[in-house]
Amino acid sequence: MPARGKSGKRRNGRRPAVKGFQVRDCALIAISTGRKIRNLRELRDRLFDVDASSLDYHFWGSLLRPGFEEPDYVNDFAEWIYHELREKALAERVAMIDPFEFPDNEILRQELIEIIEEYLDGNEGLFWSKSDKQFEFMRSQIVVFSSNKTIERPELLPEVVPHLPVSSIFYHFIDARRRLAEGGDDFSSWLSGWGDRYDDLRVKLAAIDPYFTTLVDLRRRLVGVLEDYFRRSGDDRAA
Amino acid sequence: MTGLLDAYAEVAGEDVIDHLNQLSRALQGLRVVHVNSTRTGGGVAEILHKLVPLMGELGIDADWQVMSGNQDFFDFTKNVHNGLQGNVIPFSEKAGKSYEEVNAENAGKLRAVLEEADVVFIHDPQPAPLLSLCPERKGKWIWRCHIDLSHPYRPVWRYLQRFLKDYDASIFSLAAFTQRLPHPKYIIPPSIDPLGSKNRDLPAEEIASVCAEFGIDTARPLIVQVSRFDRFKDPLGVIRAYRLVKKFNPDLQLVYAGGGASDDPEGDIVYQEVVDAAGDDPDVFILRLPPDANRTINALQRAATLVLQKSVREGFGLTVTEGMWKQKPVIGGDTGGIRLQVVNHHTGYLVNSPEGAALRIRYLLRQREKCEEMGIKAQQFVRDNFLLTRHLREYLTLITGLLYQREGRIELG
Numbered sequence: 313m314p315a316r317g318k319s320g321k322r323r324n325g326r327r328p329a330v331k332g333f334q335v336r337d338c339a340l341i342a343i344s345t346g347r348k349i350r351n352l353r354e355l356r357d358r359l360f361d362v363d364a365s366s367l368d369y370h371f372w373g374s375l376l377r378p379g380f381e382e383p384d385y386v387n388d389f390a391e392w393i394y395h396e397l398r399e400k401a402l403a404e405r406v407a408m409i410d411p412f413e414f415p416d417n418e419i420l421r422q423e424l425i426e427i428i429e430e431y432l433d434g435n436e437g438l439f440w441s442k443s444d445k446q447f448e449f450m451r452s453q454i455v456v457f458s459s460n461k462t463i464e465r466p467e468l469l470p471e472v473v474p475h476l477p478v479s480s481i482f483y484h485f486i487d488a489r490r491r492l493a494e495g496g497d498d499f500s501s502w503l504s505g506w507g508d509r510y511d512d513l514r515v516k517l518a519a520i521d522p523y524f525t526t527l528v529d530l531r532r533r534l535v536g537v538l539e540d541y542f543r544r545s546g547d548d549r550a551a
Numbered sequence: 552m553t554g555l556l557d558a559y560a561e562v563a564g565e566d567v568i569d570h571l572n573q574l575s576r577a578l579q580g581l582r583v584v585h586v587n588s589t590r591t592g593g594g595v596a597e598i599l600h601k602l603v604p605l606m607g608e609l610g611i612d613a614d615w616q617v618m619s620g621n622q623d624f625f626d627f628t629k630n631v632h633n634g635l636q637g638n639v640i641p642f643s644e645k646a647g648k649s650y651e652e653v654n655a656e657n658a659g660k661l662r663a664v665l666e667e668a669d670v671v672f673i674h675d676p677q678p679a680p681l682l683s684l685c686p687e688r689k690g691k692w693i694w695r696c697h698i699d700l701s702h703p704y705r706p707v708w709r710y711l712q713r714f715l716k717d718y719d720a721s722i723f724s725l726a727a728f729t730q731r732l733p734h735p736k737y738i739i740p741p742s743i744d745p746l747g748s749k750n751r752d753l754p755a756e757e758i759a760s761v762c763a764e765f766g767i768d769t770a771r772p773l774i775v776q777v778s779r780f781d782r783f784k785d786p787l788g789v790i791r792a793y794r795l796v797k798k799f800n801p802d803l804q805l806v807y808a809g810g811g812a813s814d815d816p817e818g819d820i821v822y823q824e825v826v827d828a829a830g831d832d833p834d835v836f837i838l839r840l841p842p843d844a845n846r847t848i849n850a851l852q853r854a855a856t857l858v859l860q861k862s863v864r865e866g867f868g869l870t871v872t873e874g875m876w877k878q879k880p881v882i883g884g885d886t887g888g889i890r891l892q893v894v895n896h897h898t899g900y901l902v903n904s905p906e907g908a909a910l911r912i913r914y915l916l917r918q919r920e921k922c923e924e925m926g927i928k929a930q931q932f933v934r935d936n937f938l939l940t941r942h943l944r945e946y947l948t949l950i951t952g953l954l955y956q957r958e959g960r961i962e963l964g
Contacts, residue, residue, distance in 0.1 A: 339574055339948040342738040344729045365959055444701065444886075448726040450738070453952045457573050457963040477566045 330505040332462035333469075333498075335476065338483040339455045340376055342369070347449040352397060352437035355389070355447060356428045364417035365451045371411045371420075372486060373450065375527050376479075386524060387411075388447075389424065396441035402431045410523055412489060456483065466503060466510055470538040478527035485530060486522050499534075513541045555601075555608050562745045563940045571940065574947045575609040577963045581950070582612045582690070584668040586661070588628070588677035590617045592842035593779075594741060594869040595674050595697055601744040601939055602946070609947075616664065618657040618678050623649040628677045629817055634707030635676065635698050636783060636864050642706050651680055658684035670950050679714040691953045694721040697741065699866050699887045700728045720953055724867045724888055737949050740891060742942035743872045743933070748845035750876055753853060761850035765836055771802040772916055775855035777848050777873070780809040780821035780839070783864040785884065788905040790828045792861065793835065795909035800916055806851055808838040852877050857899075857915050857922060861908050865889050872937045875899070875929035880922055882911045892937065898929040 345366060349355050370388040385391045385407040394403030405427050414420040431437065441447070459480065463472050476484075484498040492501055500517045503510040516537045522530050560568040583606060587595050599615050606613035620628075627650045634640045658665075658681055665671055665681065669690040673679060675697055682692050694715050700708070700723065708730060715721065715732055722737045723729045729736045743750055762769050774793065778784035786807055793805040807825060809818065822839055829835040840847055852858060858874030860883040867888030874881045875892065881899035883889035893899040900911040915922045955961045 337570060337573060339570070339944055341945050341948040341952065342726070344723065344726045344736040344738055346729060346731055346736065444727065446727075448729075450726060451959075453948070453959060453961070455574065455948050455951045455961045455963060457576070459569070459573060475566070477570060479570070 330502070332464040333502045335459045335461040335463065335472070335480060336456055336483055337459045337477060337480045338457070338487065339479065340452050340482075341455075342373070343451050343453060345449040345451055348446040349449075350443070350446050351440045352393070352399065352402075352428060352432060355393075356425060356432065358449065359421060359425050359428070362449050363451055364421065366449050367411075367417045367420055367424075368490070369450045369452045371409075373452065375482065375486070392441070392447045396445045396447070397437075397439040399431070399435070399437065399439060402428070402435075405431070412495070412523065454487070466506065466513070467542055469499065470535065470542050473531065473538055474535045476531065478531060481527055481531045481534070485520075485534065513537075516541060555604055558746055559605070559940055563934070563938050567940045567944075571609055571944055571947065574944060574951070575611060578947060578950060578954075579610040580612055581670065581954075582614070582668045583670045583672070583950070584614045584616060584664060585672045585674065586616045586618060586665070586678045586681060587674035588618050588620060588625075594867070597744065597747065597749065597869070598741060598939065598942065599674075601747060602943060605939070605943055606946075614664065614668075616661055618653070618661070618681075620653045620657075620677070621649065624653040624677075631676050631707055631711065632698060633817075634704040635700055635711070636866075637699075637702040637704060639704050640707070642704070642710075644710055647710060654678065654680040655684060657681065670953070672946075673718075676711055679711060682717055683714060691719040691950075692717075693949070693953070694718045696721060696723050696728065697866050698728070699725075699864055700730050701887075703730065720949070722949070725891065728866075728887070737945075739942065739945045739949070740888060740937065741867050741869060742937050742939045743869055743876060744939045745876065749849050750873060751849070753846065753849055757846070758850045758853050761847055762854050765806075765838065766833075767804060767806065767836060767854065769854060771804055772800060772856045773804045773806065773854055774857055774859055774912060775806045775808065775851050775874075776859040776861065777808045777852060777870045778860065778862070780818040780825060782821060783862055785861045785863045785905075786821065786825045787828050788863070788908070789859055789861050790825070790835065791905035792859070792908035792912065795906065796912045796916070797834075799913055803912075803916070804834045804836070806836045806838060806855070808836075808840055808848060808851055848873075849877075852879065855879055857882060857912065859908065859912075860884065860889060861902065861905070862886055862889065868892065872933055875926075875937075876933045878923075878926035878930045880915060880925035880929060882908050882915075892932070894932070896925075898925060898932050 347358055349358050374388060385394050385403055390403045390407035393399050393406055409423060411420055414423065463469060488498040489495055497517060500514045503514050520533055520537065556568050585599055585603060589596050603613045603615045627646055630640055634642055662685055665685045666687045671690055671692045672695050673681060674695045679694060718734055720735045720737055721732055722739050724740050726738050759769055767773060776789050789807055797803050826837050829837050852874050858879040858881045860868050860871045860881055862868060862884040863886060865884060865887035871881050871883050871889055871892045875898055881893050882902055883893045883899060885901040885903050890901065893901050895901055902908045902911060951961060
């Protein structure tokens, strides 16, 4: 096997053949865990043993649920603490937890528990939600399938991505972060196969924060970056 | 694509239909049977009328069986329905004898089909005992609950639970509606059929003609609630809200249109209560419509200035979805699935009393531009979230999940 440089290029200068980008899609379905809680102490206690997949659902689920506008506090825990328990300072702290900063859900779980415990040390945390506004722990099941679409070259991304369903954007841009050992999104991972040619684009894609947005908006921003990049590179070639 | 899928692609978008085709590739030829207790009336039958042929067009061998029952059976199951929604009712397990006997009779007729099916959807409590009566079943059985089970009357729930424990999964419309069961509990909100006679576009002349038939003046404001004659829909609260607004808007008219269902024997009593409460007000129209009056209901909802659904307990509230699809803001009770659809200041208002409903009616009658703007947003919200195609996608996802029996992630092809 020929030796490779850091960029992935063969040392003889020829780029390895890169397969087209296989567009995949996904469908998610929510499953109730049957676990409900009504106050902060119950939340803390339940977080110790709730399935780790529940954390994914409650940090990302709002992107896939019916909603009219971006939620005030991004993740479900912060939303519930704010709106039902009225513990506003804690809601703000929990809302600022960025799940991408944590290599796995166990560390994310610990962070969440610690923030709540620290708050409980200095506050009574006595507020209860109404019985019909309890926090319901959920998890999800995801079915991934091929869309039969292949993007042969990076230059075609600006044509294809605007027409991808938001569920496909979710799979390639958000779900990817849980699948890929190096983190990041599927588009960037594919672009890395082309050597360092698209490093600038990968940097721009990495700068898109997928957390504080809706999927429709995420797709719009993704398309904006792709169109801008390929228009500029076209201009450069023309110059 | 085939005819029905093409038609849905025009309303929901081609990408939505592509999605369904891709998801169903792994389910080709699968034998899926739905069972419920009525062919007409009520949201369940309305959904199945289109869901089953759509599954067929996607290559799934889908079938719909309706169980038969006698008056004792439907009286008992209506009582059970009320108990499951939280009413404290006179209940004894002995009264369940007719329920179990009717299910045994139906099992005799349906056993061969059900035992051979790959997937069986049992809708609501009426056919729930069928599973225990099909001992040679080979497929996955799913109990689909369309009822708000958040606070059931415990003796009723304990009775029903024994018939549910062996199912492979259950489906609830909202997480808040679930109860403890020893299998996965999926959350799938229901949906409306945008091409059905209750929701498709109607010519203006037809809307005017329906209004003329009932003596409704289309030049004056009209509020409409379409619901069964059922106390959970708070029909008396609707009349009270109308009267509170009428003092400020003398032109206002109210339609309360109750679609009957063959499994709802309590409707007669409530209907009479509503007629008595309406009295001789010529601007109140209490309409008892036959179960197939879909186009009439469609026309009335389209004629409305705004739609009410002032339920005090609600499963999901498909009449809310229907009103929103027709570009009407909805003033709905702050309960159940109405909360999922009515987004305050965007698609309507959630209210907790007749006074609250009256306040919002007055506001929207005064702010007509706001009323229209909210109607447009309401329709888009339904297009994105509550059409039949989304419902079907989630059923296909669930079936895939159950057949592959993997936790979390399933990768197909």
